[in-house]
Amino acid sequence: MHAAATAEHDATTLGLDHRKLLMWTFLGSECLFFGSLITTYLVYKGRSLVGPYPHEVFDIPYTSVSAFVLLMSSLTMVLALAAIQRGDQRGLRIWLLATALLGAIFLGGQVYEFTVFVSEGVTLRHNLFGTTFFTLTGFHGAHVAVGVFMLLTLVGASWAGKLKPEQSLNVELVGLYWHFVDVVWIVIFTVVYLVEAPNIV
Amino acid sequence: MAATTGVLGGFLARPMGYAGVWGWVTTVDAKRVGVLYLVTSVTFFLWGGVQALAIRSQLAQSELAVVSPGLYNQLFTMHALTMIFLAIMPMSAAFFNFVIPLQIGARDVAFPRLNALSYWIYLFGGLILSAGYLAGGAADAGWFAYAPLTEKAYSATKGMDFYVLGLLVLGISSMAAAFNFIVTILNMRAPGMTLMRMPVFVWMTLITSFLLVTAFPVITVALIQLLFDRYLGAGFFISSRGGDPLMWQHLFWVFGHPEVYILILPAMGVVSEVLPTFSRKPLFGYPVVVFSGIVIGFMGWSVWSHHMFTVGLGAVANAVFTISTMLIAVPTGVKVFNWMATMWGGNISLKTPMLFAIGFIALFVIGGLSGVSHAVSPSDFQQQDTYYIVAHLHYVLFGGSIFGLFAGIYYWFPKMRGRLLGEGLGKLHFWLMFIGMNITFGPQHWLGLDGMPRRIYTYPANMGWDFWNLVSTLGAFMIGVSILVFLYNIYRSFSHGEPAGSDPWDARTLEWSISSPPPLYNFARIPTVHGRDPFWDQKYATDESGRAHRLPAGAQGHNGHGENVQNIHIPDPSYFPIFVALGLALAALGIAFHLAISAVGVALFLIAIYGWAFEPTVEPRAHH
Numbered sequence: 001m002h003a004a005a006t007a008e009h010d011a012t013t014l015g016l017d018h019r020k021l022l023m024w025t026f027l028g029s030e031c032l033f034f035g036s037l038i039t040t041y042l043v044y045k046g047r048s049l050v051g052p053y054p055h056e057v058f059d060i061p062y063t064s065v066s067a068f069v070l071l072m073s074s075l076t077m078v079l080a081l082a083a084i085q086r087g088d089q090r091g092l093r094i095w096l097l098a099t100a101l102l103g104a105i106f107l108g109g110q111v112y113e114f115t116v117f118v119s120e121g122v123t124l125r126h127n128l129f130g131t132t133f134f135t136l137t138g139f140h141g142a143h144v145a146v147g148v149f150m151l152l153t154l155v156g157a158s159w160a161g162k163l164k165p166e167q168s169l170n171v172e173l174v175g176l177y178w179h180f181v182d183v184v185w186i187v188i189f190t191v192v193y194l195v196e197a198p199n200i201v
Numbered sequence: 202m203a204a205t206t207g208v209l210g211g212f213l214a215r216p217m218g219y220a221g222v223w224g225w226v227t228t229v230d231a232k233r234v235g236v237l238y239l240v241t242s243v244t245f246f247l248w249g250g251v252q253a254l255a256i257r258s259q260l261a262q263s264e265l266a267v268v269s270p271g272l273y274n275q276l277f278t279m280h281a282l283t284m285i286f287l288a289i290m291p292m293s294a295a296f297f298n299f300v301i302p303l304q305i306g307a308r309d310v311a312f313p314r315l316n317a318l319s320y321w322i323y324l325f326g327g328l329i330l331s332a333g334y335l336a337g338g339a340a341d342a343g344w345f346a347y348a349p350l351t352e353k354a355y356s357a358t359k360g361m362d363f364y365v366l367g368l369l370v371l372g373i374s375s376m377a378a379a380f381n382f383i384v385t386i387l388n389m390r391a392p393g394m395t396l397m398r399m400p401v402f403v404w405m406t407l408i409t410s411f412l413l414v415t416a417f418p419v420i421t422v423a424l425i426q427l428l429f430d431r432y433l434g435a436g437f438f439i440s441s442r443g444g445d446p447l448m449w450q451h452l453f454w455v456f457g458h459p460e461v462y463i464l465i466l467p468a469m470g471v472v473s474e475v476l477p478t479f480s481r482k483p484l485f486g487y488p489v490v491v492f493s494g495i496v497i498g499f500m501g502w503s504v505w506s507h508h509m510f511t512v513g514l515g516a517v518a519n520a521v522f523t524i525s526t527m528l529i530a531v532p533t534g535v536k537v538f539n540w541m542a543t544m545w546g547g548n549i550s551l552k553t554p555m556l557f558a559i560g561f562i563a564l565f566v567i568g569g570l571s572g573v574s575h576a577v578s579p580s581d582f583q584q585q586d587t588y589y590i591v592a593h594l595h596y597v598l599f600g601g602s603i604f605g606l607f608a609g610i611y612y613w614f615p616k617m618r619g620r621l622l623g624e625g626l627g628k629l630h631f632w633l634m635f636i637g638m639n640i641t642f643g644p645q646h647w648l649g650l651d652g653m654p655r656r657i658y659t660y661p662a663n664m665g666w667d668f669w670n671l672v673s674t675l676g677a678f679m680i681g682v683s684i685l686v687f688l689y690n691i692y693r694s695f696s697h698g699e700p701a702g703s704d705p706w707d708a709r710t711l712e713w714s715i716s717s718p719p720p721l722y723n724f725a726r727i728p729t730v731h732g733r734d735p736f737w738d739q740k741y742a743t744d745e746s747g748r749a750h751r752l753p754a755g756a757q758g759h760n761g762h763g764e765n766v767q768n769i770h771i772p773d774p775s776y777f778p779i780f781v782a783l784g785l786a787l788a789a790l791g792i793a794f795h796l797a798i799s800a801v802g803v804a805l806f807l808i809a810i811y812g813w814a815f816e817p818t819v820e821p822r823a824h825h
Contacts, residue, residue: 012388018311021384025414029376033418036452040426040437049443125434128443135429153814162815 023173027180034184037139038191041132048127057120058193059113066109067189070144073102074182077175084158084168092171093158099178100151103144110141133192140188143181150174215820216774227774229313230721234320235299236617239610241324242291247684248331249283252276254681257641261674263662270658274341275360277656279331281344282364285464286371287327289598292606293467294319294375297382297406300613303712303719304400306391306728306735311384313772314813315377321782322374329789330367333360336793340364343656345453345508346427348438348446353431359793362431365424366789372417372424373785379413382406391711393730397491400710400733401484404491405470408498412459412466415502420456423449432792447512454505462501464598465565466494468605469536472558475608476540478708479555480547481749483734486539493532493539500529510578511585519578526576530569537566552706553627557608560635564600568593571646586656589649595642607634607687614691615705619717620698626690633683640676644669709734722769772818780809 012018076098083091114134117123122130154174157163163170216227228234256276259267268276302310310316333339338358342350351361386407390399399407427449429435436442438449477484484490506514506522540562549555571593575581584590615621648669653660660666704713711728712719714736732738741749784806791799 013390013394014388016388018384018388021388022312022380025380025383029380029414029418032415033422036419036422040422040448040452043445043448044443047443047445124429125436128436131429131435131437131444135426135435139425153811 017169019169019173020176023176027176030180030184034136034140034187037136038187041136041192044128044132048129050127052120052122052127052129054129054133054192057117057122059116060193062109063113063189063193066106066113067185069102069109070106070182070185073099073106074179076102077178081168081171081175084163084165084171087165089158089163092163093155096151096155096158096171100148100155103148103151103178107141107144107148110137136188136192140181140184143184147174147178147181150177215816216776224774226779227317227776229317229772229775229778231298231302231310231313231316232617232719232723234316235295235297237320238291238295238298238323239617241320241327242288242295245283245287245327246292249280249288250681250684252280252283254677256280257674257677259659260670262671263660263664263667265659271338271341273658274656275334275339278340278343278364279334282330282340282367284598285344285460286330286368287323289464289602289606290375291323293409293464294323294378296402296467296471296606296609296613297378299617300712301382301385301403301406302389303616303715303723304403304710305386305389305394306711306724306730307385307389308723308727308769309772310381311389312381313818314775314778315381317775317778318781319374319378319381321779322370322377322785325782325786326367326370326374329363329370329786331363332367332790333358333363336363345457346449347453348427348430348449349440351427351431351449352439361427362793365428365431366792369421369424369428370786370789372421375413376417379410379417382410383414386410391724391728391730394735397488398730398733398735401473401487401490401494402467402470405466405473405494408494409463409466412463412498412501416456416459416463419452420460423452423456426452428792447509450509450512451505454508455502457508458505459498459501461597462497464602465605466497468561468602468609469494471605471609471612472540472561474710475554475558475612476543477734478612478706479550479552479558480544481550481707482543482547483709483737484539485542485545487733490536490539493535496532497529500525500532504529507576507578507581510581523576523578527573530573530576533569537562537569552611553622553624553631554608554612554706556628556631556635557604557611560631561601561604561608564596564604564635564638568596568598568600571596584649586654587649588645588653588655591655592642592645592649595638595645599642600638604634607631612706613712614694615701616712616717616719618695618698619701620694621701621705622694622698623690626686626693630683630686630690633686634680637676637679637683641673641680642676644673644676648673704736707740709737711736714739722771725769770819773820775813775816777809777813777816781806781813784809 014021076095080092080095080099083089083095117130117133122133124130124134151174154163154171157170216223225233225237228237255268256273259265259273259276261267298310298316302308331339336359338360340346340360340363341358342356342361342364346361346364349355351364386399386403426435426437430437430439430444436444438444438446440446473484473490503525504522506518507526510519510522540558544559571589575584575590575593611622611627648666651664651666653664653666660670701717703716705717706713711724711730714728715724728735737749740752742752743749784802784804787802788799788806789802791797791802
């Protein structure tokens with residue numbers, strides 16, 4: 001995990017590390033990606049020809065808990081960054097693992113939710129609700145999964161002694177990604193689960 | 202070195218040299234990546250041209266059967282896809298790679314390996330997109346692939362699968378390159394190179410890059426949805442299941458119209474470099490040109506439904522998009538006037554790059570004016586899906602983008618190769634292409650207004666379309682001849698061209714201040730910039746009357762000598778970009794053939810991406 005800027009300590013024009021600027025630009029691009037998926041969900045909302053419909057399958061208290069778990073993982077992510085910045089490798093690993101664990105719990109919850117929905121008859125091919133719901137939340141879940149892999153990679157690097165305090169940017173970058181994925185979930189949870197207007201567009 | 206090669210340590214030793222074929226395969230040098238982009242995009246341009254000539258042969262006379270109707274559909278679809286995604290965009294990327302670091306006074310791009318990755322993904326994506334011809338039929342639903350024609354029920358061959366997978370892969374390439382250039386331009390400028398001192402080509406690249414990273418996610422989502430429809434039985438665009446084919450049109454054109462500016466803005470940037478150099482004047486109204494580009498970038502997002510006037514969106518939507526489309530002609534027109542004012546009173550030298558740049562202005566204005574005529578939605582009802590639109594889009598994409606990019610090839614080839622292209626052959630190329638282009642596409646205006654629809658396989662003899670179609674076909678072959686002249690020019694110059702020297706055009710920007718071809722590290726000493734046209738200011742001083750006077754050679758600045766070049770850190774070559782790209786391509790291909798191939802691709806991708814992550818950009822060396 002090296003890059004030209006950190007390896008050579010070059011001054012950059014904006015005073016911002018190349019990789020940090022890249023990550024912010026990438027997250028901007030991701031906004032359009034999720035924006036398009038959410039737009040599709042909203043345009044097709046209430047246009048399923050057959051049930052089950054969203055309000056028949058959603059379990060708001062259950063999903064609220066898993067949303068809370070994901071939000072808490074942002075807190076542990078911040079603690080991991082604080083740990084490496086003060087040179088606390090053990091704390092770093094604990095908080096990174098905690099973040100990965102919370103992410104994994106969220107993913108497990110999503111897998112369970114998906115299987116419940118499928119057993120109630122909602123599938124990707126059954127109706128428009130299923131088509132748009134599984135595509136949107138599935139891609140979010142895939143992003144969380146990628147995040148968990150990156151967190152575990154950081155843990156491994158820390159264990160191998162390859163993640164020094166001066167490389168805390170690596171943790172910060174994964175953190176930026178992680179917080180973004182969290183924020184996207186807040187939007188999805190609100191728009192998909194909480195707003196129950198039958199036809200918003 | 203062994204300690205830092207990461208998970209593949211020992212298994213795959215890092216390449217350390219730039220020699221031979223492997224030197225090109227593992228290169229991370231932006232200049233070499235630029236050359237790879239240029240060679241590949243010119244090759245795809247020839248392939249797109251061959252497809253165009255096949256189309257024009259079929260249409261030369263009424264009721265011909267040169268190709269079968271099925272193949273004809275593939276030809277017009279693949280001609281558009283080849284030219285847009287495999288020729289024009291990567292030809293622009295070739296100049297981004299080669300020119301941008303030189304113009305901003307940088308030694309490399311921000312992410313050298315990411316840059317190489319963009320190229321390899323482009324190459325493999327281009328092959329996937331074209332592979333349909335060899336696997337039972339290429340994409341045949343038009344480049345915009347309107348649903349429901351693209352659904353499994355109506356498109357049974359693998360052509361549409363290659364379309365979806367090829368464009369998904371190519372999108373990753375475009376976005377990776379765009380992220381790289383955004384960071385490079387914002388973060389790697391030489392001291393003193395403020396935003397408002399950047400050459401206009403750099404500005405247009407920056408705007409294009411922002412369009413790329415915002416527009417491509419939208420088409421990516423649409424393609425994924427189509428993929429799910431075709432493979433997983435989803436119903437995004439199937440109306441019998443509640444889906445809406447119109448949704449595809451919206452998503453496609455929300456991407457598709459910014460894409461139009463992705464195609465033209467780099468060419469505008471090239472022209473904005475060429476015109477001042479050959480008029481020996483600074484660009485007229487630099488800030489206005491820059492802000493016009495920015496305004497075009499923003500407004501490009503607000504005009505997409507003008508592609509859908511006849512869909513029936515209603516009077517309000519059509520009125521709004523009519524107005525926004527006519528408004529976007531304003532910043533474009535402003536640029537045209539700035540280019541003309543740049544030439545006004547200049548000491549004009551009509552070298553080949555300048556001819557192409559002037560040709561660009563003339564043809565782009567014609568295309569722009571016909572564009573305004575179908576910005577008016579009632580007028581568009583007459584023109585939609587006729588040859589009038591074909592004429593318009595070729596005036597802006599061929600007369601505009603391609604002429605601009607050829608200006609760039611003639612302008613920067615000497616910097617790339619160190620030898621000039623032949624002026625006589627260049628002028629012959631220009632005039633053949635300029636006249637051929639007008640003979641080909643000019644008559645298509647009348648054909649379209651006379652009612653000839655686009656994408657028809659043939660037409661009856663009594664329509665009165667035979668004559669102008671024959672003229673158009675002859676013009677197309679004239680363009681073909683002009684391209685042969687161009688290729689011969691390149692071939693001849695490659696070994697026999699006149700040596701270019703570092704500054705053959707007496708140019709204004711930093712790339713001309715170093716040798717041709719530039720050394721691996723670009724600048725021995727990073728230049729300090731004091732204004733626009735920094736290299737011109739090193740060469741010339743202005744006296745009280747405003748006249749430029751050449752400084753004596755000793756007083757001129759030079760960036761070719763300086764520090765001990767042994768101490769400059771240059772990124773080392775790497776195997777990982779091509780492996781990551783190969784993994785990605787296999788993962789995509791497997792979806793069309795067998796998921797086992799995808800599994801191999803994903804595994805290769807993961808191994809290579811981990812190897813990449815733990816490989817330092819510059820290997821630590823013993824003497825440090």
